Amino acid sequence: MHRWTDLSEVPGDFGPSVVTIGNFDGVHRGHTGVLSRMVADARAAGARSVAVTFTPHPQQVHRPDEAPPLLTGDADRLELLAQTGLDAVLLLTYTLEFAQQTAEEFVRTYLVEGLRARTVVVGRDVRFGRGNAGDLATMTALGERYGFSVEVIEDVAAAPGDGVADALDRRWSSTWVREALAAGDVRQAARVLGRPHRVRGTVVHGDKRGRDLGFPTANLAQDATGMVPADGVYAGWLRRPGQPAGSPDAVLPAAVSIGTNPTFEGAQRRVEAYVLDRTDLDLYGEEVVLELVELLRPTLRFDSVDALVEQMHRDVDGVRAVLRPAAG
Numbered sequence: 001m002h003r004w005t006d007l008s009e010v011p012g013d014f015g016p017s018v019v020t021i022g023n024f025d026g027v028h029r030g031h032t033g034v035l036s037r038m039v040a041d042a043r044a045a046g047a048r049s050v051a052v053t054f055t056p057h058p059q060q061v062h063r064p065d066e067a068p069p070l071l072t073g074d075a076d077r078l079e080l081l082a083q084t085g086l087d088a089v090l091l092l093t094y095t096l097e098f099a100q101q102t103a104e105e106f107v108r109t110y111l112v113e114g115l116r117a118r119t120v121v122v123g124r125d126v127r128f129g130r131g132n133a134g135d136l137a138t139m140t141a142l143g144e145r146y147g148f149s150v151e152v153i154e155d156v157a158a159a160p161g162d163g164v165a166d167a168l169d170r171r172w173s174s175t176w177v178r179e180a181l182a183a184g185d186v187r188q189a190a191r192v193l194g195r196p197h198r199v200r201g202t203v204v205h206g207d208k209r210g211r212d213l214g215f216p217t218a219n220l221a222q223d224a225t226g227m228v229p230a231d232g233v234y235a236g237w238l239r240r241p242g243q244p245a246g247s248p249d250a251v252l253p254a255a256v257s258i259g260t261n262p263t264f265e266g267a268q269r270r271v272e273a274y275v276l277d278r279t280d281l282d283l284y285g286e287e288v289v290l291e292l293v294e295l296l297r298p299t300l301r302f303d304s305v306d307a308l309v310e311q312m313h314r315d316v317d318g319v320r321a322v323l324r325p326a327a328g
């Protein structure tokens, strides 16, 4: 998949294309359903498929105080978009100046002249251009003027067999995933995402206590991306994108602790992972991805370090029990 951040990177002979616009935060099942269909339709029609998306999220630019936590950072968003089979993603830097373009300027510059769109795929509630003045009717009118068709996608909702019997007909959404993560329900988040939720970050130095407790933990830097779910202890996987694919050390079972370490009167909320049965790893400075599979328990304040360590042994047993089926 081509990853462009500016129109100047798009080859002069690119197109014709089927283009969709969106933020795709989380790249959940609603997104992947629509994108996979679009990819198949474009291929059948001999066209390229492209997603136009933005960074930072427009809400972070316009209303930073109200912007919800992002489910996926750019690295994960692009990787997951690539998995849908798209030919290209145009990741545009969103600024207040960029937002000043009228709906027509945006469509003409990016979709028509830049990507040679033959079809533009949008949701019914699409809004674009200065002051969010453009809507579906605007896009349809622009399509007639510039010679592209507009395809409206209907919401994709949970159906029987999707594993969310408690929420049939609810449309797949980033909001649903955020709700689940805020409650620590990473199982439910995975059902809506179509895969376990990820937090990605660089491993930094902590308080150097883990090793003494017998549980060294890789602490993620505070600028880790991917919404951090509710405090608690989780079963999951620690993935190391820097390792060769297929290497036995590329995907490791882990006990993940999220919280302020109240037993030690910690103040900072941390995301850390203990890789089961390993003391030989050196992960400092490495970028790792934590995949969260199941919540085991809430974070607790223990009266003694011994009590915490005893519980950590039970947590490790819990992680094994959760991951065993997946590990085969």
Ligand SMILES: Cc1cc2nc3c(=O)[nH]c(=O)nc-3n(C[C@H](O)[C@H](O)[C@H](O)COP(=O)(O)O)c2cc1C
Pocket: 205, 206, 207, 208, 209, 210, 211, 213, 215, 216, 217, 218, 219, 233, 255, 256, 257, 260, 261, 262, 263, 264, 272, 273, 274, 298, 299, 300, 301, 302, 308, 312, 315, 316
């Ligand atoms: C499986 C596991 C469970 C944990 N549970 C708790 C907990 O319930 N309460 C708590 O205060 N800290 C908990 N922690 C965090 C430890 O306090 C922390 O890993 C330890 O203080 C080491 O910190 P360091 O990495 O900064 O050296 C847990 C850590 C792990 C790996």
Ligand SMILES: Nc1ncnc2c1ncn2[C@@H]1O[C@H](COP(=O)(O)OP(=O)(O)O)[C@@H](O)[C@H]1O
Pocket: 203, 204, 205, 206, 207, 208, 209, 210, 211, 212, 215, 216, 217, 218, 219, 273, 274, 275, 276, 277, 278, 279, 280, 281, 282, 283, 284
């Ligand atoms: N099983 C393991 N799981 C996680 N990190 C490990 C493991 N074994 C060794 N390490 C390394 O040890 C470091 C954690 O040691 P720790 O004493 O907890 O120090 P810190 O307080 O800096 O996190 C990790 O960052 C990693 O480099």
